[in-house]
Amino acid sequence: MKSFSIEKLCFITLLLLSFGYSNTVWADYVDDINAGTYGRGQQVIYEMNVGSYTPEGTFAAAEQRLDDLKRTGVDIVWLMPIYPRGGGINSPYAAVDFKAVNPDYGTVDDLKSFVSAAHGKGMKVWLDWVPNHTATDAKWVSSHPEYYKTVNGKMVNPNNYGDVYQLNYNNAGLVEAMNDCLKYWIDVADIDGYRCDYISSRDIPVSYWQNTILMLKNYKSGKEIVMLGETDFTDPNNVRLQSAGFDYDYAWGFQTKLEKYGSAGIYANPLKVYCTDLIEASKQMDVARMVYVTSHDMNWNEEKKTLISKYGQNRYLLTVLTYTLWGMPMIYNGMETGGNQALNYFEDTKIDWTQTDKRMLNTIRTLAALKHTQAALHDGAMASDNAPVEFLSTTNSNQYILAYRRAAGNSEVIVLLNTGTTTQTALLTGINGTYSQWLNSESIAKGVSRRSFKFTGNLSVSVPAKGYLVYVKGNYSEEDTPLEEPVKNLVDNDAYSVYYESPVDNATVCGWMWGDAHNDGAYYASTGSWPGDEFDRVGITDEGNVIYKLKLNITADADMPDNIIITENGSDDAHKVVDTAPFVNHGYYVKGQSVAVSTVPTSIASVNMGNRLESNVMYNLSGQRVDRSYQGVVIANGMKYIQR
Numbered sequence: 001m002k003s004f005s006i007e008k009l010c011f012i013t014l015l016l017l018s019f020g021y022s023n024t025v026w027a028d029y030v031d032d033i034n035a036g037t038y039g040r041g042q043q044v045i046y047e048m049n050v051g052s053y054t055p056e057g058t059f060a061a062a063e064q065r066l067d068d069l070k071r072t073g074v075d076i077v078w079l080m081p082i083y084p085r086g087g088g089i090n091s092p093y094a095a096v097d098f099k100a101v102n103p104d105y106g107t108v109d110d111l112k113s114f115v116s117a118a119h120g121k122g123m124k125v126w127l128d129w130v131p132n133h134t135a136t137d138a139k140w141v142s143s144h145p146e147y148y149k150t151v152n153g154k155m156v157n158p159n160n161y162g163d164v165y166q167l168n169y170n171n172a173g174l175v176e177a178m179n180d181c182l183k184y185w186i187d188v189a190d191i192d193g194y195r196c197d198y199i200s201s202r203d204i205p206v207s208y209w210q211n212t213i214l215m216l217k218n219y220k221s222g223k224e225i226v227m228l229g230e231t232d233f234t235d236p237n238n239v240r241l242q243s244a245g246f247d248y249d250y251a252w253g254f255q256t257k258l259e260k261y262g263s264a265g266i267y268a269n270p271l272k273v274y275c276t277d278l279i280e281a282s283k284q285m286d287v288a289r290m291v292y293v294t295s296h297d298m299n300w301n302e303e304k305k306t307l308i309s310k311y312g313q314n315r316y317l318l319t320v321l322t323y324t325l326w327g328m329p330m331i332y333n334g335m336e337t338g339g340n341q342a343l344n345y346f347e348d349t350k351i352d353w354t355q356t357d358k359r360m361l362n363t364i365r366t367l368a369a370l371k372h373t374q375a376a377l378h379d380g381a382m383a384s385d386n387a388p389v390e391f392l393s394t395t396n397s398n399q400y401i402l403a404y405r406r407a408a409g410n411s412e413v414i415v416l417l418n419t420g421t422t423t424q425t426a427l428l429t430g431i432n433g434t435y436s437q438w439l440n441s442e443s444i445a446k447g448v449s450r451r452s453f454k455f456t457g458n459l460s461v462s463v464p465a466k467g468y469l470v471y472v473k474g475n476y477s478e479e480d481t482p483l484e485e486p487v488k489n490l491v492d493n494d495a496y497s498v499y500y501e502s503p504v505d506n507a508t509v510c511g512w513m514w515g516d517a518h519n520d521g522a523y524y525a526s527t528g529s530w531p532g533d534e535f536d537r538v539g540i541t542d543e544g545n546v547i548y549k550l551k552l553n554i555t556a557d558a559d560m561p562d563n564i565i566i567t568e569n570g571s572d573d574a575h576k577v578v579d580t581a582p583f584v585n586h587g588y589y590v591k592g593q594s595v596a597v598s599t600v601p602t603s604i605a606s607v608n609m610g611n612r613l614e615s616n617v618m619y620n621l622s623g624q625r626v627d628r629s630y631q632g633v634v635i636a637n638g639m640k641y642i643q644r
Contacts, residue, residue, distance in 0.1 A: 037122030051348025073368020086135030087163025263312030307339030441467030
């Protein structure tokens, strides 16, 4: 790990504490990656409602939080409409003046300062543009009524929205005025792009977009303007817009399917079908896609659905999917807290930053680091610009595992998602070389951690319920330590001990034991309380699972317990990973199994008996009793060992 000065450490600590990041373990390699500046194809976009983002609800306050966004991995800040609101219901999409800012947010100078500060940190800023309509009390209603569509002499409320009037793009003056407003924010605030609302409206001709987008892209030499259109170009009704010149669209069809999958989805195949549909549809267009699990519309307009109510425990693995499958991932306002709020953007409901979901936060920022660094995950307009998605089969035909690989040049990423409600084992063949595990759904809440492994043909892993594992080819060890080799010999010099194998690294593994000799479990646990004594990490298997060991605090066979419970990161029975099981001295327990394995796992070549006590009764494979002088395979306490 990199060394830090006391001053830098204190500064970072203050930053984390200032924004709800307390008690989260931060790995500097992720911060170092996300601190960089990234271009098209490597970017993550964040939808921000200025009024909700901070308690103050201002540009100035949001500017002070840009470092937090940067650490989260954000490259583009999309500001929801910043204009003064009208129409009577306070919708941000009912603008009074397209050349002014909502006074509740601050001033134009405050916006300029926000954009400048974002640029200084390597981030871009896009404005939400509302081309279809204005508020019913907008300035143009009285000064330029000819700018509006009318029927029987009355201005039209589009889609029966009573707070807005539809603009008329057959009027040359309106076209000129709208384009003047678009150029205004480039000139005044140096903004970098626009998210354009409801571009599928038939009231705006495709020719308008073609001319306007071309104008904006050539408006200032050396200034890149990027355009995101709110629609799905693969929808037959919207195919006409593929020629409009937008850089990105919404992959609405895909998101709709994810929403359908929701919290009830437990099988992997429907999800695979949705992914395939997205990829195949994207091949028919030359526009890049924005992918996401929620937005302001879904969070508030659609029955006030939070991430939890919409997706349940599937929210984590679906987030991983949006970052690793296809397109540019989008984070909605406050999603990094866990997404457990329905934010009323009419009232600028404040994000509750005291709600912290460290699993979601660390997942998002680590995925961003992968997006930034792995060419296999970079996105582009043409299908050929995207690394292909190879769906992988498991040898056990696991119906709950969605596994896929993406590779581009020397970059390769393998993703495993468990859609089921129990831990699942996945065995993938043809996986060779050194890989680093970047994400583990069970350990990510404790802080990100990379660990490198060598695979020789097979990748066999246990994926937690509703969990995920992400591997990247190459040695990306978090610390400056040699590549960790799989354990081939467990040398056990302790008279009484047990082993435990789990895919979870850096877990807090504890053992609770009891028996006829001593019914009080505290006798075996030096802590004297549930969940008992903590195991030590002693190595890994060929498959990359972690081996833990617990040395018992007893001195005689008569004191050995009869039963054991092993837990990970839990303090109650709901967190058991090995339920009440018979205790076997030097037993090897595996996550999800209720008894110790009777033979040494194939991933471990041998267990050396070491200086085990003479009192242990041992037999050779012929059933003859032997002593410590015997060399070869012996059986003791129901387990096979190699005695040398």
